Amino acid sequence: MAAAENGEVAEMKGRRTWSWVWVTIGVFYFVIPLVGTLIFALQKERGRLSLAAFGSALADPLFIKTFAFSTLMAILTILASLLLIVPTVYWIHLRYRRVRGVADFLALLPFVIPPIVLVLGLIRTYSHRMQLGPFAIPALTEISTEMLLIAGYVILSMPFIYRAVDNGVNAMDVRTLSEAGQSLGAGSLTILWRIILPNLRTSLLSGALLAFAVVIGEFTLTGFLVGDQRAFGPYMVVVGSHHAYDAAALTLLSFAVTWIAMLLIRFITRGTQAQIGGGH
8 A cells, every 4th residue: 555655656746747847848948039039139239238129119100100000900809809709609608509519610710711811802802892782892991991900800819719708608607697687687788798798807808818919910911901011010020121130129029018918917817716607
Protein backbone atom coordinates (compact mmCIF):
# COMPACT_ATOMS: atom_id res chain seq x y z
CA MET A 1 0.00 0.00 0.00
CA ALA A 2 2.75 2.41 0.94
CA ALA A 3 4.61 1.63 -2.27
CA ALA A 4 1.48 2.36 -4.31
CA GLU A 5 0.97 5.66 -2.51
CA ASN A 6 4.61 6.61 -3.07
CA GLY A 7 4.21 5.77 -6.75
CA GLU A 8 1.13 8.01 -7.05
CA VAL A 9 2.93 10.86 -5.32
CA ALA A 10 5.92 10.50 -7.63
CA GLU A 11 3.60 10.42 -10.66
CA MET A 12 1.82 13.59 -9.50
CA LYS A 13 5.17 15.35 -8.98
CA GLY A 14 6.27 14.28 -12.45
CA ARG A 15 3.09 15.64 -14.01
CA ARG A 16 3.48 18.90 -12.10
CA THR A 17 7.08 19.21 -13.25
CA TRP A 18 6.14 18.65 -16.88
CA SER A 19 3.28 21.15 -16.53
CA TRP A 20 5.72 23.83 -15.40
CA VAL A 21 8.10 22.88 -18.21
CA TRP A 22 5.40 23.41 -20.86
CA VAL A 23 4.20 26.63 -19.21
CA THR A 24 7.78 27.93 -19.24
CA ILE A 25 8.19 27.01 -22.91
CA GLY A 26 4.91 28.77 -23.72
CA VAL A 27 5.97 31.92 -21.85
CA PHE A 28 9.29 32.05 -23.67
CA TYR A 29 7.56 31.39 -26.99
CA PHE A 30 5.34 34.46 -26.55
CA VAL A 31 7.66 36.76 -24.59
CA ILE A 32 10.93 36.42 -26.53
CA PRO A 33 9.49 37.80 -29.83
CA LEU A 34 8.01 40.76 -27.95
CA VAL A 35 11.29 41.46 -26.20
CA GLY A 36 13.14 41.24 -29.51
CA THR A 37 10.63 43.61 -31.13
CA LEU A 38 11.03 46.06 -28.24
CA ILE A 39 14.83 46.02 -28.46
CA PHE A 40 14.63 46.58 -32.22
CA ALA A 41 12.18 49.49 -31.80
CA LEU A 42 14.50 51.14 -29.27
CA GLN A 43 17.42 51.13 -31.73
CA LYS A 44 16.08 53.70 -34.18
CA GLU A 45 18.78 56.17 -33.15
CA ARG A 46 22.08 54.52 -33.97
CA GLY A 47 24.37 53.91 -31.04
CA ARG A 48 21.86 54.26 -28.19
CA LEU A 49 18.48 53.07 -27.03
CA SER A 50 15.66 55.61 -27.26
CA LEU A 51 11.91 55.97 -27.61
CA ALA A 52 12.28 57.84 -30.91
CA ALA A 53 10.36 55.16 -32.84
CA PHE A 54 7.41 55.40 -30.45
CA GLY A 55 7.44 59.18 -30.62
CA SER A 56 7.58 59.13 -34.41
CA ALA A 57 4.76 56.60 -34.65
CA LEU A 58 2.51 58.53 -32.25
CA ALA A 59 3.27 61.85 -33.96
CA ASP A 60 2.00 60.61 -37.32
CA PRO A 61 -1.51 62.09 -37.88
CA LEU A 62 -2.51 58.93 -39.74
CA PHE A 63 -1.88 56.87 -36.61
CA ILE A 64 -4.59 58.66 -34.65
CA LYS A 65 -6.90 58.78 -37.66
CA THR A 66 -6.61 55.12 -38.59
CA PHE A 67 -6.67 53.83 -35.00
CA ALA A 68 -9.75 55.90 -34.19
CA PHE A 69 -11.50 54.64 -37.32
CA SER A 70 -10.69 50.99 -36.59
CA THR A 71 -11.73 51.42 -32.96
CA LEU A 72 -15.08 52.84 -34.04
CA MET A 73 -15.54 49.99 -36.51
CA ALA A 74 -14.67 47.50 -33.75
CA ILE A 75 -17.26 48.98 -31.36
CA LEU A 76 -19.95 48.94 -34.03
CA THR A 77 -18.98 45.39 -34.99
CA ILE A 78 -19.26 44.23 -31.39
CA LEU A 79 -22.68 45.84 -30.96
CA ALA A 80 -23.98 44.41 -34.23
CA SER A 81 -22.59 40.96 -33.39
CA LEU A 82 -24.14 40.90 -29.94
CA LEU A 83 -27.51 42.06 -31.25
CA LEU A 84 -27.42 39.24 -33.78
CA ILE A 85 -25.82 36.40 -31.85
CA VAL A 86 -27.12 36.71 -28.27
CA PRO A 87 -30.86 36.40 -29.10
CA THR A 88 -30.08 33.67 -31.64
CA VAL A 89 -28.10 31.55 -29.18
CA TYR A 90 -30.71 32.13 -26.48
CA TRP A 91 -33.58 30.92 -28.67
CA ILE A 92 -31.57 27.96 -29.94
CA HIS A 93 -30.94 26.77 -26.39
CA LEU A 94 -34.50 27.50 -25.29
CA ARG A 95 -36.61 26.32 -28.23
CA TYR A 96 -34.58 24.93 -31.10
CA ARG A 97 -31.81 22.75 -29.68
CA ARG A 98 -32.11 20.44 -32.71
CA VAL A 99 -30.53 23.09 -34.94
CA ARG A 100 -27.62 23.73 -32.60
CA GLY A 101 -25.32 21.57 -34.70
CA VAL A 102 -26.19 23.56 -37.82
CA ALA A 103 -25.56 26.84 -35.98
CA ASP A 104 -22.18 25.57 -34.74
CA PHE A 105 -21.23 24.62 -38.29
CA LEU A 106 -22.25 28.01 -39.70
CA ALA A 107 -20.30 29.80 -36.94
CA LEU A 108 -17.13 27.96 -37.98
CA LEU A 109 -17.40 28.78 -41.69
CA PRO A 110 -15.37 32.04 -41.39
CA PHE A 111 -12.40 29.86 -40.40
CA VAL A 112 -12.77 27.93 -43.67
CA ILE A 113 -13.55 30.75 -46.13
CA PRO A 114 -10.48 32.97 -46.71
CA PRO A 115 -11.04 36.71 -46.16
CA ILE A 116 -9.88 37.42 -49.71
CA VAL A 117 -12.75 35.30 -51.06
CA LEU A 118 -15.19 37.09 -48.76
CA VAL A 119 -14.09 40.60 -49.70
CA LEU A 120 -13.98 39.90 -53.45
CA GLY A 121 -17.47 38.42 -53.23
CA LEU A 122 -18.74 41.49 -51.38
CA ILE A 123 -17.16 43.86 -53.89
CA ARG A 124 -18.47 41.84 -56.81
CA THR A 125 -21.97 41.84 -55.37
CA TYR A 126 -22.29 45.40 -54.09
CA SER A 127 -19.97 47.48 -56.25
CA HIS A 128 -22.72 48.30 -58.74
CA ARG A 129 -26.44 48.86 -58.63
CA MET A 130 -28.34 45.60 -58.42
CA GLN A 131 -31.99 44.90 -59.12
CA LEU A 132 -33.51 42.12 -57.05
CA GLY A 133 -37.13 41.94 -58.13
CA PRO A 134 -38.85 45.11 -56.91
CA PHE A 135 -35.84 46.03 -54.73
CA ALA A 136 -32.84 47.95 -56.00
CA ILE A 137 -29.50 47.82 -54.19
CA PRO A 138 -27.56 51.05 -54.87
CA ALA A 139 -23.88 51.13 -55.70
CA LEU A 140 -21.36 51.53 -52.90
CA THR A 141 -20.90 54.95 -51.33
CA GLU A 142 -18.62 55.92 -48.44
CA ILE A 143 -21.33 55.22 -45.86
CA SER A 144 -22.47 51.97 -47.45
CA THR A 145 -18.84 50.84 -47.74
CA GLU A 146 -18.41 51.28 -43.99
CA MET A 147 -21.63 49.35 -43.39
CA LEU A 148 -20.35 46.60 -45.66
CA LEU A 149 -17.05 46.63 -43.78
CA ILE A 150 -18.87 46.18 -40.47
CA ALA A 151 -20.88 43.32 -41.96
CA GLY A 152 -17.64 41.66 -43.05
CA TYR A 153 -16.16 42.17 -39.59
CA VAL A 154 -19.23 40.57 -38.04
CA ILE A 155 -18.64 37.49 -40.19
CA LEU A 156 -14.93 37.31 -39.34
CA SER A 157 -15.50 37.72 -35.60
CA MET A 158 -18.58 35.46 -35.46
CA PRO A 159 -16.69 32.27 -34.46
CA PHE A 160 -15.21 33.99 -31.40
CA ILE A 161 -18.32 35.81 -30.21
CA TYR A 162 -20.65 32.90 -30.98
CA ARG A 163 -18.48 30.43 -29.08
CA ALA A 164 -18.15 32.75 -26.09
CA VAL A 165 -21.90 33.39 -25.94
CA ASP A 166 -22.76 29.72 -26.56
CA ASN A 167 -20.48 28.58 -23.73
CA GLY A 168 -22.00 31.16 -21.39
CA VAL A 169 -25.59 30.21 -22.22
CA ASN A 170 -24.75 26.50 -22.06
CA ALA A 171 -23.43 26.98 -18.51
CA MET A 172 -26.80 28.20 -17.21
CA ASP A 173 -30.24 26.61 -17.00
CA VAL A 174 -31.90 28.76 -19.64
CA ARG A 175 -35.26 27.02 -19.48
CA THR A 176 -35.59 27.33 -15.70
CA LEU A 177 -34.54 30.98 -15.71
CA SER A 178 -36.96 31.77 -18.54
CA GLU A 179 -39.85 29.97 -16.87
CA ALA A 180 -39.12 31.78 -13.61
CA GLY A 181 -39.18 35.10 -15.41
CA GLN A 182 -42.40 34.25 -17.23
CA SER A 183 -44.05 33.24 -13.96
CA LEU A 184 -43.35 36.76 -12.72
CA GLY A 185 -44.92 38.30 -15.80
CA ALA A 186 -41.75 39.14 -17.74
CA GLY A 187 -41.73 39.02 -21.53
CA SER A 188 -39.02 37.51 -23.72
CA LEU A 189 -37.13 40.77 -24.17
CA THR A 190 -37.26 41.52 -20.44
CA ILE A 191 -35.96 38.04 -19.63
CA LEU A 192 -33.15 38.43 -22.13
CA TRP A 193 -32.20 41.90 -20.85
CA ARG A 194 -32.71 41.48 -17.09
CA ILE A 195 -31.80 37.81 -16.56
CA ILE A 196 -29.77 36.30 -19.39
CA LEU A 197 -27.42 39.19 -20.22
CA PRO A 198 -26.24 39.79 -16.60
CA ASN A 199 -25.26 36.12 -16.39
CA LEU A 200 -23.33 36.45 -19.66
CA ARG A 201 -21.21 39.42 -18.61
CA THR A 202 -17.89 37.57 -18.55
CA SER A 203 -18.63 35.70 -21.79
CA LEU A 204 -19.67 38.89 -23.57
CA LEU A 205 -16.55 40.73 -22.47
CA SER A 206 -14.32 37.86 -23.62
CA GLY A 207 -16.01 37.69 -27.01
CA ALA A 208 -15.89 41.48 -27.37
CA LEU A 209 -12.13 41.50 -26.67
CA LEU A 210 -11.49 38.85 -29.32
CA ALA A 211 -13.64 40.73 -31.83
CA PHE A 212 -11.76 43.95 -31.05
CA ALA A 213 -8.43 42.23 -31.68
CA VAL A 214 -9.71 40.80 -34.97
CA VAL A 215 -10.93 44.17 -36.24
CA ILE A 216 -7.87 46.18 -35.18
CA GLY A 217 -5.40 43.86 -36.88
CA GLU A 218 -7.47 42.81 -39.93
CA PHE A 219 -5.81 43.64 -43.25
CA THR A 220 -7.41 41.91 -46.25
CA LEU A 221 -11.02 42.99 -45.85
CA THR A 222 -10.07 46.48 -44.68
CA GLY A 223 -7.42 47.08 -47.33
CA PHE A 224 -9.73 46.24 -50.23
CA LEU A 225 -12.73 48.21 -48.95
CA VAL A 226 -11.32 51.37 -47.36
CA GLY A 227 -7.58 51.40 -48.07
CA ASP A 228 -4.49 52.16 -46.00
CA GLN A 229 -5.34 55.81 -45.29
CA ARG A 230 -8.33 55.06 -43.06
CA ALA A 231 -7.89 51.75 -41.20
CA PHE A 232 -5.19 50.71 -38.76
CA GLY A 233 -4.33 47.24 -40.13
CA PRO A 234 -3.39 48.36 -43.67
CA TYR A 235 -1.71 51.45 -42.21
CA MET A 236 0.63 49.24 -40.16
CA VAL A 237 1.55 47.28 -43.28
CA VAL A 238 2.38 50.47 -45.18
CA VAL A 239 4.46 51.82 -42.30
CA GLY A 240 6.29 48.51 -42.07
CA SER A 241 7.29 48.68 -45.73
CA HIS A 242 8.94 52.10 -45.28
CA HIS A 243 9.78 52.56 -41.58
CA ALA A 244 10.72 49.29 -39.87
CA TYR A 245 11.39 50.82 -36.45
CA ASP A 246 8.09 52.68 -36.42
CA ALA A 247 6.29 49.50 -37.46
CA ALA A 248 7.83 47.64 -34.53
CA ALA A 249 6.68 50.39 -32.19
CA LEU A 250 3.15 50.25 -33.63
CA THR A 251 3.10 46.48 -33.15
CA LEU A 252 3.99 46.85 -29.48
CA LEU A 253 1.40 49.60 -29.04
CA SER A 254 -1.30 47.38 -30.53
CA PHE A 255 -0.28 44.58 -28.17
CA ALA A 256 -0.41 47.05 -25.28
CA VAL A 257 -3.96 48.06 -26.19
CA THR A 258 -5.00 44.39 -26.26
CA TRP A 259 -3.42 43.68 -22.89
CA ILE A 260 -4.99 46.79 -21.36
CA ALA A 261 -8.37 45.55 -22.56
CA MET A 262 -7.66 42.15 -21.00
CA LEU A 263 -6.71 43.75 -17.69
CA LEU A 264 -9.90 45.82 -17.76
CA ILE A 265 -11.94 42.66 -18.30
CA ARG A 266 -10.07 40.99 -15.44
CA PHE A 267 -10.74 43.99 -13.19
CA ILE A 268 -14.42 44.18 -14.11
CA THR A 269 -15.01 40.47 -13.59
CA ARG A 270 -12.77 40.17 -10.52
CA GLY A 271 -14.41 38.32 -7.70
CA THR A 272 -17.41 37.42 -9.81
CA GLN A 273 -18.42 34.12 -11.32
CA ALA A 274 -21.11 33.45 -13.87
CA GLN A 275 -24.33 33.02 -11.93
CA ILE A 276 -25.30 29.68 -13.34
CA GLY A 277 -28.83 28.49 -12.90
CA GLY A 278 -29.67 31.51 -10.82
CA GLY A 279 -27.88 30.38 -7.71
CA HIS A 280 -24.39 28.94 -8.20
